Amino acid sequence: MPSVVRAPIRESVRVVGGPDGRIAGPGMAGDGLGLFHRLRLQAPAVADAARPGQFVHVRCAPPGQWDPLLRRPLSLHRIDRSRGEIEVLFRVVGRGTGFLAGLAAGDEVDLIGPLGQGFPTDLAPGETAVLVAGGIGVAPLVALAEELAAKGAPLVAAAGAQTAEGLLAVESLGKAAGEVLTATDDGSAGHRGFVTEVLAGLLDHVARPVVYACGPEPMLRRVQAMLAEEGRRRRGYLSLETRMACGVGACLGCAIRQAKPGTAYYHVCHDGPVFAAEEVVLGG
Amino acid sequence: MADLGVVFAGLKLKNPVMTASGTFGYGREYGRFFALGGLGAVVTKGITLEARAGNPGPRVVETPAGMLNSIGLENPGVERFIDEELPSLRQAGAPVIVNVSGHTVDEYGEVAARLDTAGGVAALEINVSCPNVDQGGMAFGVDPATVATVVGGCRRRTRLPLITKLTPNVTDLTVIARAAVDAGSDALSLINTLVGMVIDPVARKPVLPRTVGGLSGPAVRPVAVRAVYEVAAAVDRPIIGLGGVATAEDALQFIMAGASAVAVGTAFFVDPLAAVKVVDGLAAWCERHGVDWIGELVGAANPAFKGPRPGRA
Numbered sequence: 001m002p003s004v005v006r007a008p009i010r011e012s013v014r015v016v017g018g019p020d021g022r023i024a025g026p027g028m029a030g031d032g033l034g035l036f037h038r039l040r041l042q043a044p045a046v047a048d049a050a051r052p053g054q055f056v057h058v059r060c061a062p063p064g065q066w067d068p069l070l071r072r073p074l075s076l077h078r079i080d081r082s083r084g085e086i087e088v089l090f091r092v093v094g095r096g097t098g099f100l101a102g103l104a105a106g107d108e109v110d111l112i113g114p115l116g117q118g119f120p121t122d123l124a125p126g127e128t129a130v131l132v133a134g135g136i137g138v139a140p141l142v143a144l145a146e147e148l149a150a151k152g153a154p155l156v157a158a159a160g161a162q163t164a165e166g167l168l169a170v171e172s173l174g175k176a177a178g179e180v181l182t183a184t185d186d187g188s189a190g191h192r193g194f195v196t197e198v199l200a201g202l203l204d205h206v207a208r209p210v211v212y213a214c215g216p217e218p219m220l221r222r223v224q225a226m227l228a229e230e231g232r233r234r235r236g237y238l239s240l241e242t243r244m245a246c247g248v249g250a251c252l253g254c255a256i257r258q259a260k261p262g263t264a265y266y267h268v269c270h271d272g273p274v275f276a277a278e279e280v281v282l283g284g
Numbered sequence: 285m286a287d288l289g290v291v292f293a294g295l296k297l298k299n300p301v302m303t304a305s306g307t308f309g310y311g312r313e314y315g316r317f318f319a320l321g322g323l324g325a326v327v328t329k330g331i332t333l334e335a336r337a338g339n340p341g342p343r344v345v346e347t348p349a350g351m352l353n354s355i356g357l358e359n360p361g362v363e364r365f366i367d368e369e370l371p372s373l374r375q376a377g378a379p380v381i382v383n384v385s386g387h388t389v390d391e392y393g394e395v396a397a398r399l400d401t402a403g404g405v406a407a408l409e410i411n412v413s414c415p416n417v418d419q420g421g422m423a424f425g426v427d428p429a430t431v432a433t434v435v436g437g438c439r440r441r442t443r444l445p446l447i448t449k450l451t452p453n454v455t456d457l458t459v460i461a462r463a464a465v466d467a468g469s470d471a472l473s474l475i476n477t478l479v480g481m482v483i484d485p486v487a488r489k490p491v492l493p494r495t496v497g498g499l500s501g502p503a504v505r506p507v508a509v510r511a512v513y514e515v516a517a518a519v520d521r522p523i524i525g526l527g528g529v530a531t532a533e534d535a536l537q538f539i540m541a542g543a544s545a546v547a548v549g550t551a552f553f554v555d556p557l558a559a560v561k562v563v564d565g566l567a568a569w570c571e572r573h574g575v576d577w578i579g580e581l582v583g584a585a586n587p588a589f590k591g592p593r594p595g596r597a
């Protein structure tokens with residue numbers, strides 16, 4: 001378990017791009033729920049310190065207002081050090097993300113970050129990174145793909161969603177990873193079925209895969225099981241979500257059960273959100 | 285500059301602003317955002333005799349202007365606390381108050397005794413909101429006789445100042461407060477969280493696995509201010525007021541109700557600098573209103589305030 005903690009930065013940052021809502025097919029409601037947005041933020045200090053897989057904890061109420069109370073965790077979707085910018089990609093699911101969707105260029109955003117432990121990106125010779133995204137889980141994997149590509153690491157990527165419209169950021173992912181294999185539940189794009197089925201095919205062909213996965217819990221559980229398969233244990237990392245209060249390790253609210261015997265917990269904000277697949281018990 | 289220093293239960297504090305137990309870990313996390321020496325005191329997460337893993341998740345859920353938590357007293361146990369956390373806390377530059385928790389009467393006493401000799405602990409805060417395993421899990425803090433037993437048990441095992449932290453989930457707080465004082469509590473802190481529940485209609489069950497959690501944040505502030513006002517009129521011991529303190533104006537409500545000190549809790553999750561801003565805001569407010577010393581304001585809005593006023597540090 002990684003234990004190096006960088007000093008988080010609290011910045012009042014400015015929106016420089018977005019939110020650029022896009023319709024997302026099923027679940028889309030008249031009030032903007034279900035819309036995806038990308039928000040580009042001028043945040044030089046955060047961009048400078050950030051690593052793929054880390055997150056920012058974003059205040060979703062105007063200064064001096066205490067409702068909604070808690071910050072919302074969002075993964076770093078892109079890290080642009082040269083311009084001092086970061087991007088987040090999010091789905092509107094409630095009041096917090098709804099507030100962010102209402103921002104405009106020039107508005108101020110209060111965030112803390114970068115927080116947590118990112119993806120380990122050192123690959124041994126012969127290893128290939130295999131990125132697997134489910135729905136909005138693509139968010140942190142784009143930053144990861146860009147870093148891996150910049151290092152010249154071999155990588156392949158797969159992305160899944162309910163429908164073709166829910167396949168997000170496939171272009172950015174593709175730019176870094178080359179080809180992106182896709183899957184949709186309804187077959188409107190790519191393989192008809194789960195992205196984990198695409199992953200199974202990749203695992204059969206890639207010699208020494210290192211899997212990086214982010215997506216809904218059932219998908220991550222499936223990935224975890226595939227990685228643990230008898231006789232062919234593989235290296236893999238999962239980016240997890242839990243409800244959070246502080247985001248910095250102080251409240252112990254973001255517990256996830258450790259896989260080692262006993263009943264101890266990791267704290268997703270501090271020990272994660274990225275964990276080695278065999279370290280955690282999902283849904284506990 | 286207005287004087288914010290107070291003597292609270294024998295402790296000299298730079299200012300009357302502390303941290304609320306369980307919202308500040310052992311000081312490490314927020315110590316990366318500001319110097320802990322700027323606080324009146326640091327109050328730690330609750331410590332038990334043995335390590336505790338805590339409850340399964342989800343452990344937190346947001347509510348209107350507040351949140352519920354069901355952490356389950358996750359902590360490393362008193363020995364590891366002393367070995368691993370206390371050394372850096374001693375360097376914090378602010379008095380360290382350790383929150384003592386337990387599940388049996390004896391456990392509280394054992395923890396108190398161990399901390400008595402640890403060195404570098406300024407006072408103990410006894411968290412009587414924990415479930416009493418010997419009595420079917422009912423909180424110690426809802427029964428005056430049990431509170432007296434817990435506090436008395438700690439009193440016999442330590443000379444450190446004892447602050448009893450009261451739960452608001454009772455019919456009459458003043459009865460419990462008197463029981464704590466009669467059993468040797470030097471001071472009181474209130475309030476701990478209010479028991480609450482959130483149900484997920486889709487899942488048709490409570491969101492928290494333990495069904496209930498503790499409500500905190502600005503949502504509870506009026507309940508907490510009322511509680512301090514009542515208790516300050518009933519007992520003559522200094523009080524730490526807490527529950528939803530987020531700004532200097534909030535802190536002033538508690539102080540004027542009769543609290544000699546206040547603690548910032550859930551507000552840290554919103555703004556890591558909340559306590560620093562409360563300290564600065566209190567100084568600015570006193571300046572603006574011609575108040576030389578913060579202690580003058582203690583009980584100012586409470587005609588029945590029994591005292592004592594804090595000492596001038």
Ligand SMILES: Cc1cc2nc3c(=O)[nH]c(=O)nc-3n(C[C@H](O)[C@H](O)[C@H](O)COP(=O)(O)OP(=O)(O)OC[C@H]3O[C@@H](n4cnc5c(N)ncnc54)[C@H](O)[C@@H]3O)c2cc1C
Pocket residue numbers: 055068070071072073074075076088089090091092093094095096097098136139140240241242243244273345346
């Ligand atoms: C480390 C981490 C990284 C994340 N990265 C992204 C991302 O890049 N893009 C994205 O769209 N979403 C991401 N999420 C999920 C995102 O935090 C939630 O969608 C968001 O908090 C919902 O807030 P809301 O007010 O709109 O929804 P509401 O449902 O109204 O929120 C109510 C409360 O529940 C919490 N909550 C609700 N859903 C989640 C969830 N899935 N995970 C954690 N807390 C939740 C909220 O934070 C809030 O406290 C991430 C979560 C974590 C833990």
Ligand SMILES: Cc1cc2nc3c(=O)[nH]c(=O)nc-3n(C[C@H](O)[C@H](O)[C@H](O)COP(=O)(O)O)c2cc1C
Pocket residue numbers: 251252253304305306307329330353355357383411449475476477498499500501502504526527528529547548549550551
């Ligand atoms: C996440 C969390 C953990 C807490 N843990 C403890 C604890 O270990 N011991 C204790 O006496 N109080 C604990 N409390 C209660 C707080 O110290 C405080 O009494 C309460 O939250 C009200 O203050 P606030 O609204 O400012 O947070 C906890 C509160 C929260 C939110």
Ligand code: FES
Pocket residue numbers: 243244245246247248249250251252253254267268269270
């Ligand atoms: S959210 Fe507070 S410890 Fe992780």
